[in-house]
Amino acid sequence: MKNLLILLTLITLFACNSDDDNDETKLIGVYVDVGIDLTVINSDGEDLLNPNNPNHLDLDKIRVFYEIDGELQNMYDPNMNAPRMFWVVKHDHENFYRMKLTLNAKETESKPKTILQWDDGSRDTFETTFERTSNTLIKKKLWLNGEFLTEFDINRDTEPTFNFSK
Secondary structure, eight states: OHHHHHHHHHHHHHHOOOTTTTOTTOOSSOEEEOEEEEEEEOTTOOBTTOTTSTTOOOGGGOEEEEEETTEEEEOOOTTSSSTTSEEEEEOTTSSOEEEEEEOOOOTTOSSOEEEEEOTTSOEEEEEEEEEEOSSEEEEEEEEETTEEEEEOOTTOSSOOEEEEEO
């Protein structure tokens, strides 16, 4: 019995890997952060995501496309909570609604593109870079229509919300 206990202890010690022990950004578990928040207002300051606003956007006509291997793919998965890769929620501390958009994070692309097609057919293109490890996928930089918007910081208390005027 004593030999079995020693053998199990040795196996456990040799199975441990200390390569990442000094990595300050090491997270426990799996961490995925591939979404952004958008508010959409018109020139009068009206919230166009608010379903009570008579001028609100028609969410059923909004589409999200991911560019994968040079081709646009209309994203729709009826088995997901947000089948069109976005959902709208009322922000807890503000009177505005927010669109939560899931960005393309295809690992074969260096700057995956997400195209948001609004209800009027106009489009905005997001490009994102990501940090990838064995247990994380974190957005790092974001461009909108070719213009650099921001660099994300996992240590920041709050994430920016991007405002659109329609």
